[in-house]
Amino acid sequence: MENFDFVCPTKIIFGKDTENRVGEEVKKYSNKIMLIYGGGSIKRTGLYDKVINSLKENHIEYIELSGVKPNPRLSLVNEGIKICRENNIDFILAVGGGSVIDTAKAIAVGVLYDGDVWDIFIGKSVIEKALPVGVILTLAATGSEASDSAVITNENGWYKKGIHSDLIRPQFAIMNPELLYTLPPYQTAAGAADIMAHIMERYFTNVRNVDLTDRLCEATLKTVINNVPLLMEDPKNYNARAEVMWAGTIAHNGLLDTGRVGDWASHKIEHELSAIYDIAHGAGLAIIFPAWMKYVYKHDINRFVQFAVRVWNVDLSFEDSEAIALEGIKRLESFFKSIGLPTSLKDAGINADRIEEMADKCTVNGKVTVGQFVKLNKDDIINIYNIAK
Amino acid sequence: MENFDFVCPTKIIFGKDTENRVGEEVKKYSNKIMLIYGGGSIKRTGLYDKVINSLKENHIEYIELSGVKPNPRLSLVNEGIKICRENNIDFILAVGGGSVIDTAKAIAVGVLYDGDVWDIFIGKSVIEKALPVGVILTLAATGSEASDSAVITNENGWYKKGIHSDLIRPQFAIMNPELLYTLPPYQTAAGAADIMAHIMERYFTNVRNVDLTDRLCEATLKTVINNVPLLMEDPKNYNARAEVMWAGTIAHNGLLDTGRVGDWASHKIEHELSAIYDIAHGAGLAIIFPAWMKYVYKHDINRFVQFAVRVWNVDLSFEDSEAIALEGIKRLESFFKSIGLPTSLKDAGINADRIEEMADKCTVNGKVTVGQFVKLNKDDIINIYNIAK
Numbered sequence: 001m002e003n004f005d006f007v008c009p010t011k012i013i014f015g016k017d018t019e020n021r022v023g024e025e026v027k028k029y030s031n032k033i034m035l036i037y038g039g040g041s042i043k044r045t046g047l048y049d050k051v052i053n054s055l056k057e058n059h060i061e062y063i064e065l066s067g068v069k070p071n072p073r074l075s076l077v078n079e080g081i082k083i084c085r086e087n088n089i090d091f092i093l094a095v096g097g098g099s100v101i102d103t104a105k106a107i108a109v110g111v112l113y114d115g116d117v118w119d120i121f122i123g124k125s126v127i128e129k130a131l132p133v134g135v136i137l138t139l140a141a142t143g144s145e146a147s148d149s150a151v152i153t154n155e156n157g158w159y160k161k162g163i164h165s166d167l168i169r170p171q172f173a174i175m176n177p178e179l180l181y182t183l184p185p186y187q188t189a190a191g192a193a194d195i196m197a198h199i200m201e202r203y204f205t206n207v208r209n210v211d212l213t214d215r216l217c218e219a220t221l222k223t224v225i226n227n228v229p230l231l232m233e234d235p236k237n238y239n240a241r242a243e244v245m246w247a248g249t250i251a252h253n254g255l256l257d258t259g260r261v262g263d264w265a266s267h268k269i270e271h272e273l274s275a276i277y278d279i280a281h282g283a284g285l286a287i288i289f290p291a292w293m294k295y296v297y298k299h300d301i302n303r304f305v306q307f308a309v310r311v312w313n314v315d316l317s318f319e320d321s322e323a324i325a326l327e328g329i330k331r332l333e334s335f336f337k338s339i340g341l342p343t344s345l346k347d348a349g350i351n352a353d354r355i356e357e358m359a360d361k362c363t364v365n366g367k368v369t370v371g372q373f374v375k376l377n378k379d380d381i382i383n384i385y386n387i388a389k
Numbered sequence: 390m391e392n393f394d395f396v397c398p399t400k401i402i403f404g405k406d407t408e409n410r411v412g413e414e415v416k417k418y419s420n421k422i423m424l425i426y427g428g429g430s431i432k433r434t435g436l437y438d439k440v441i442n443s444l445k446e447n448h449i450e451y452i453e454l455s456g457v458k459p460n461p462r463l464s465l466v467n468e469g470i471k472i473c474r475e476n477n478i479d480f481i482l483a484v485g486g487g488s489v490i491d492t493a494k495a496i497a498v499g500v501l502y503d504g505d506v507w508d509i510f511i512g513k514s515v516i517e518k519a520l521p522v523g524v525i526l527t528l529a530a531t532g533s534e535a536s537d538s539a540v541i542t543n544e545n546g547w548y549k550k551g552i553h554s555d556l557i558r559p560q561f562a563i564m565n566p567e568l569l570y571t572l573p574p575y576q577t578a579a580g581a582a583d584i585m586a587h588i589m590e591r592y593f594t595n596v597r598n599v600d601l602t603d604r605l606c607e608a609t610l611k612t613v614i615n616n617v618p619l620l621m622e623d624p625k626n627y628n629a630r631a632e633v634m635w636a637g638t639i640a641h642n643g644l645l646d647t648g649r650v651g652d653w654a655s656h657k658i659e660h661e662l663s664a665i666y667d668i669a670h671g672a673g674l675a676i677i678f679p680a681w682m683k684y685v686y687k688h689d690i691n692r693f694v695q696f697a698v699r700v701w702n703v704d705l706s707f708e709d710s711e712a713i714a715l716e717g718i719k720r721l722e723s724f725f726k727s728i729g730l731p732t733s734l735k736d737a738g739i740n741a742d743r744i745e746e747m748a749d750k751c752t753v754n755g756k757v758t759v760g761q762f763v764k765l766n767k768d769d770i771i772n773i774y775n776i777a778k
Contacts, residue, residue: 001631003404008397014648015392209628211615212636215608223601239598242390246647247601255644258635259403 001259010146023058030091072099080107098142105150121161140245141191143252145173160275177241189339190282197285198251202262265371272358286341291388390648399535412447419480461488469496487531494539510550529634530580532641534562549664566630578728579671586674587640591651654760661747675730680777
C-alpha cells in the first residue's frame with residue numbers, strides 16, 4: 001500500500017424530500033448566490049420551484065445561469081465568472097448532474113483566479129482558492145457531487161480537460177433518489193457505466209497489497225451491477241435508485257483510491273471521443289473500457305482473474321487464467337449491452353475515420369503516454385480505438 | 390434505505406514517516422497546545438521525540454498530560470480541562486490509541502462547556518462546541534481517530550458512558566502502520582475484535598435494502614479476518630498492519646451506517662463488563678458478541694445466513710438456514726480463539742457472580758431496553774451473560 005492523504009469534507013444529505021433543506025444549508029455560507037442548472041427538466045419536475053421556495057424562505061438572493069449542456073463548455077464558465085464578479089456573488093448552487101456541477105466548480109475557481117481560468121485546465125497555473133459550491137444532484141454518474149475534480153470542454157479546438165483540488169469539493173450534496181425517477185433509461189445506463197468506470201480505473205493498479213480498497217471497489221461495483229437492471233425495469237424503484245446514487249458518490253470521492261494509484265487511460269481515451277462526437281461520456285466508456293481491457297489484460301492476468309471471479313462470479317477452472325480473465329471482460333461487455341449501451345463505435349454510429357486524430361490529441365501529438373497500469377503511446381491508443389470499432 | 394446525513398471531514402495522513410508532519414498540521418490551528426498520551430511506550434519507541442521535534446521546529450508550545458489508562462477515567466479528563474483553561478490552550482494533540490483520543494475529545498468538549506462535563510455523558514446537556522483535536526494513532530481498534538464518539542469511565546460508580554457529535558471528529562489523524570509494530574499480539578487481537586464489532590453492530594440491522602453498505606461492511610470485515618492472522622505471525626508485516634489500520638477507521642467513521650440503523654447492544658453489554666473488570670474492550674466484545682448472536686439469530690435468520698455465506702464462506706446446503714447461521718457464528722468464535730482472545734467469561738477469568746448487577750446497570754435498573762436489532766430487557770441481558778459464561 002502507498003502512503004496517502006485523504007479528506008472528503010462534503011456533507012451528504014441523502015434521502016426523500018431533502019431538497020427542501022437547501023435554503024437552510026446555503027444560508028450557512030451566503031445570502032447572495034448563483035443558481036446554475038441545465039435546461040427545463042428541473043422546471044418540469046417541480047424541483048426548480050422547491051429550490052426557489054427554500055431559498056426565498058431563507059432570504060437568499062439568487063442570480064440564475066442556465067443552459068449547461070452535457071460535456072459542459074468553457075464559454076458558459078466564462079460567462080458565469082463574469083456574472084459572479086459583477087454581482088459580488090460568493091456561493092454557487094448547482095442543481096443538476098455532473099455537467100452542471102463541473103460548470104459550477106470551474107466558475108468557483110475562475111472567480112477568484114486573476115487570469116484566464118483555462119490556464120488551470122492546461123496546467124499553466126494551480127488552484128489556490130475557490131468559492132464554496134453546494135449541490136442538488138439529479139443524476140447518478142460523475143460523482144462530482146463529492147469529488148475533487150471537474151471536466152470542461154474548450155470549444156476552441158474541442159479540448160476536454162480536467163482540474164483536481166480538494167478546494168473544489170462541494171460543501172454539501174443533497175441527494176434525493178426520487179429526483180432521478182424521470183431520467184430516460186439510456187441516461188440511467190450511461191450514468192451507471194460512468195460509475196463503474198470510476199471504480200475500474202482505480203481497480204486496475206500496479207500497487208500491491210491493497211486488499212481493503214480492492215474489496216471496497218468490488219462491493220461498490222457489485223451494488224451497481226445488481227441494482228441498475230432493476231431500474232431498467234422500473235425507473236421509480238426507490239431502493240435501487242438509492243443504492244446506485246450512493247454508489248456513484250463512493251465511486252469517485254477518493255475513498256477507493258486510498259493507498260493505490262489508478263489507471264485513467266480509458267477516461268482519457270474516451271474524452272477524445274465525446275469531445276468530438278458529443279456522445280454521453282458513460283456510453284463512450286462502455287465502448288472504450290472493454291477494448292482497453294482486451295488490449296492490456298496480459299499485463300497482470302491475476303488482477304483480471306480477481307476481477308472476473310469476485311465481481312462477475314466467473315467459476316471456470318483455475319487451470320486457465322486467461323479464460324477466466326477473458327470471461328470477466330465478456331461479462332462486463334454483456335452487462336453494458338443488457339442495459340442498452342453501445343459497446344463498439346459502430347453501435348454508437350461512429351465511423352472510424354478520426355481515430356488517428358483522437359490518438360494524436362490524447363497523447364499531445366504523440367509526446368506523452370496515457371495511463372498508469374500500462375503506459376500507452378499513440379500507437380497503443382490507435383490499437384484500442386481499432387479494437388473498439 | 391433510510392434518509393441520512395453524513396460528513397466526516399477528518400483529514401487522514403496515512404503511511405510511513407507521516408508522524409513527522411505533525412507540527413506542520415498542528416500549526417494550521419494553534420501555537421499553544423496540550424499533548425496527551427498514555428504511559429512510557431511512546432518514549433521507548435522514539436515516537437515522543439519525533440513529535441516534540443516536529444512541534445519545536447514549528448514553534449509550537451505544548452503542555453503535557455500523560456497517564457491515560459485503558460477505559461479512560463473522568464478524573465483525568467477534569468484535570469485536563471483545568472490545565473487547558475489555566476493555560477489558554479486551544480488545540481489538543483492526542484498521541485495514542487482510543488483511550489488517549491477519547492480523553493482528548495472529552496477535554497475538548499469540557500473546556501468550552503460551562504458546567505460539569507459529565508452532564509453531557511448522562512444526557513443532561515448537549516455538545517455545542519469543542520476545541521479542535523488532532524491525532525497520531527498508535528493502535529488500530531476504536532476508530533476514534535475519525536469517529537464522532539468518545540467513551541469515558543466515571544470512577545464514581547464505575548459508569549462507562551459515550552458522547553456523540555460531529556463536533557468531536559478530529560481535524561486530522563496521522564496513521565503510520567509502523568508505529569504499531571511493537572504492540573503485543575494480545576492488544577493487536579483485541580483491537581481487531583473491536584474493529585470487527587464496530588462493523589457487526591452496523592451489519593445487524595432491521596432496515597431493508599441496504600445492499601451497498603452491507604457489501605462495504607463485508608469487505609471491511611473480510612480484510613480484517615484475512616490480515617490479522619498475518620500479524621499474529623509477524624507483527625512487523627507492514628501491509629497487513631496498513632490494511633487492518635485503515636479498516637479500523639472505515640469501520641467506525643460513519644460510512645458503514647449510512648442509510649441504516651445499527652444495533653449496539655453488544656457494546657453496551659460489554660461496557661458493563663469492562664467497567665467492572667477492567668479487561669480490554671475488544672476482549673470483552675469477543676466474549677459478548679457470539680453470545681448475543683446465539684441469543685438473537687432467530688430474529689432474522691436470513692441476515693445471519695448472509696453473514697455466514699458472504700463473510701465466512703459457509704458453503705452448506707441452503708436447505709437448512711439455521712445450520713448455516715450457526716456455522717457463521719461458530720466461525721466467528723473460532724476466529725477470535727485463533728487469535729488468542731477469550732470467547733467466554735471463564736476464558737477471561739471472570740466468574741459469573743455479578744451478572745445481575747451488570748444487567749441492572751446496563752438497563753438503568755431494568756427501566757430501558759438495549760439494542761435496535763432486537764430490543765433486549767434486563768432478563769435478556771442476563772441470558773446473554775449466561776450464554777457467555
